Amino acid sequence: MAATALTALGPALAQAAPLLAPVFTDHAVLQRGQPIRVWGAARPGEAVELSLDEAKATATADAQGRWSTTFPAREPGAALTLTAQTSGERQTISDLLVGDVWLCSGQSNMEYPLRRSLAGEAEAANSADPNIRLLQTGRTSLPEPTTALPKEAAWRPATPESANNFSAACFFMGREIKKTTGVPVGLIDATWGGSVIQDWISREGLHALGGYDEGLAVLADYAKSPDLGMANWSAMLGRWAAKAEPQAATWNRPDFDDRDWKTMPAEQFWETNPGLETFDGTIWLRATITLTAKQARQGATLSLGPIDDLDTTFVNGREIGSSQGWDRPRNYRIAPGVLKAGPNLIAVRAIDTSGGGGAWGPAAQKGLKFDDGSFAPLGATWRYKVSATIAQSGLPPTAPWVGTSGLSTLRNGMIAPLVPYGVRGFAWYQGEANVAEPQTYQRLLTALVADWRSAFKAEGGGPDLPFLVVQLADFGPRHTAPVESGWAGVRDAQRRTAAADPKVGLASAVDIGDIYDIHPANKQQVGHRLALQARKLAYGETTLVAAGPAPLSATLSGGAVVVRLDQPAVVQADVRPVGFELCDAAGGCRFAEAALTGEGVRLAVPAGFSPAKVRFAWADSPILNLYGVTGLPATPFEMAVAP
Structure with missing residues (x-):
């Protein structure tokens, strides 16, 4: 645990609480290139004096005892010391680096620890790097936002001990970013296995999205009285059941x-x-x-x-x-x-x-x-x-206060204590817990992106923060005929979210999963693909090919459906792409004969069949042999066929 030095300036204050918010500890990384936001708590109305090495700042605690201030932007350099003091308290933290901070979040595949990844023991043994700093928030679910973190949550330099249980995908991404940029990297691991996306979006974000007000009202009741919240949720569940199973x-x-x-x-x-x-x-x-x-x-x-x-x-x-x-x-x-x-x-x-x-x-x-x-x-x-x-x-209303399946509780307990810490961007690996509702996932993911960007937006504005999304890995049985797939639906929602936002990057894992294990061990490749997107969206490598081929259009032409792709494609281990389907207006789908063309793929339309949409790799565990020339897989998709 990082040490925090408290100096009592009066005997009655010897056990005073820290002045700085708990995200500020020894060994922290402060975001370069933007004003450095610092905040904490003191007695209402009390003046707080701060120093970041030679830089000085002041703040005054409001009626609730909260204070905040900023220091001028800095670039990487020597380690810094931050001191906050009032008339009766003093706190100092040291060995602070300036660099890039990435917040990694999601469910179990982002939580998946370094020690369990491919060659995990060797990776952990060779993880030491004083310029990579790690912070794990721990698991906290709350009905209302908190400013607190668990006492064991502290920044630590990367060592075999600190990296061992850290997010593998996040660590591999950060290691590559640090190697590419040459600046210190701070990584925050805020993850909880099995969590739905709704639990990571703020109350305000869900309210703006619509459709969650009844559950949010029950959550508010639960915050006041667990018995009241339980009773109201039970009634809510009963109303759902009356309609769902009369x-x-x-x-x-x-x-x-x-x-x-x-x-x-x-x-x-x-x-x-x-x-x-x-x-x-x-x-x-x-x-x-x-x-x-x-x-x-x-x-x-x-x-x-x-x-x-x-x-x-x-x-x-x-x-x-x-x-x-x-x-x-x-x-x-x-x-x-x-x-x-x-x-x-x-x-x-x-x-x-x-x-x-x-x-x-x-x-x-x-x-x-x-x-x-x-x-x-x-x-x-x-x-x-x-x-x-x-x-x-349809899905029943879950108890909104239950961590991983609730509404906003992980946002309240694990993200709120970090706001508004300076970050360079986000990496998100989640969706398995939402495969039963793929039709809503694009709206939810778009809302999450907006919610977190707003909370962590740099002081004074600036461009939208990059948001990197891992497209779900393959998992589950394979089929010999077209099937409906919630996994494919979530992958397509992730694809459409990225296609609609130039600062959302898609890192596909559809070809590096394990059909027998929902937790594939190859997190090195996940981290690499996330780092490619970070280089493109956050570090100015705008011409870098950071993803595989994606569809631009699907058009019916001369007895065939022509799918135009955004980049040249190659077929691996065959002469023809596999996994393409044509579907009619009634939802009947069949596999289609496919061939590469100059701009994409041409699909033969069977005689008497009227295609309304085209699908690619539409399965929980698709067989996929279409890649970009850099070796990244083509993204699964569903798209309407234009006449």
Whole structure:
């Protein structure tokens, strides 16, 4: 941990809190070429004097105790010392470098540590570089923005110890940027595996985007009172269910006849049952517990173990709780008077959005624990009935305060403490958690870019900060016929976001994934491709080819569809490109014979077929052999065919 020196100028202030915001520690990198923003906290109305080596500045704390100031822009040079002091406190941090700062964020593939990458032990052993500085924010999810970072979050020079668990993709990108520019590089790792993009956008950004106000209102209620927030979210989930599965309106009632329902084990994910191997959606679970009169008179706690991902649970037709979290045990309090002597119905609406689903965990731990300490087991099986797939129902409203699947909570806990630290740009690797809603991802990614640019915009304005996006790697089974693909949909949303913004760069990973592992180890190539985009967008190498071929247009001409590309393309390991599809207006798609032309690719149209759109590499794990002359893969896409 970086050391912070506090000097008490009065005996009563010996344990005073640091004056500087927690992002300022020993070994930090300050962004070159722009005014250096410094801020922190002091007593309301107190004057703060600052020095950055020979440069001086002053500030006054406002009514909430916040203060901020700026120092003139600097270029790289000798290490600096920053001091802040008031009439009763003093804080000094040292060994500060001026260089370029990059904020790296996203889910698990950006979080993926250096030690696990290809040749990770060797990479970590050779990572030492005093001119590369690393800051990890840690994982924090909050319903409201904070200015705090975990006490262990501090800038550290790159060493085998500090780099070992740092983001591999971010480190490899930064190492190449430092080698190319010759200036110190500061890298910030603010990542959380499994997180949706909505959780990284501010409340204001989501409100401006539209469609999230109900969830944001519940989040605000939760910040005031968790019980109030829980109750309002449960009601929100109930309203969604009433529209998504009206046929299930009576499935929670004891008088509903479920004798034709199938059964499943009470301690396994439902994918282990025939016919449910790939099921994502809503399934109802029912079980009956028979009680004595003595048991029924008591209060009790119903323990169901973890349920993946969301549940609403009923006892004898009365809702007793809702919860979210694939690994969070469900323990619901039942007040006296709800239970009865004889059969008691336990009904659970379980919703799984991806991966394993349903109630799991040891069956012996599931049941009713009564106030007198006795226990009535649930039993070894559930009766169940499928209600709706995710494709039929759409995604449910998740609990907006739950980190990784909520609204704004990671922005509040992990990005807000960094604002408005000077940065050169951003690197973003996320999207796997949003493949169930690819149709909204472009709007969300565009909103994230705008939100972060606004928060970190350089003092006095300036051009938009570069935003580098990793296009999702291939993962999952391959198919012999065209299929719909949420992964391909997110990749195309990423492509369209970059095509619409000259300061958004796309670093494709579609050819360097692992169809059996959602976390491919080749993060060196990811970092290299991010660095190429950084060189082009942030460092003035405007003629650098930083990505593979991308489509400009698709036109029907002379019995063929001609796809014009933005650069020359080559075919690897064959004479013809593979992976092109033509689709008609009804959504029927078929693979197309393709051939390279001078400006792109020509696709033969089968007799009697009317193409409305063209797709390329449209699959979770596409087979791809079309590349640019520099060896970067052509981007997957979907595009309407113009007449």
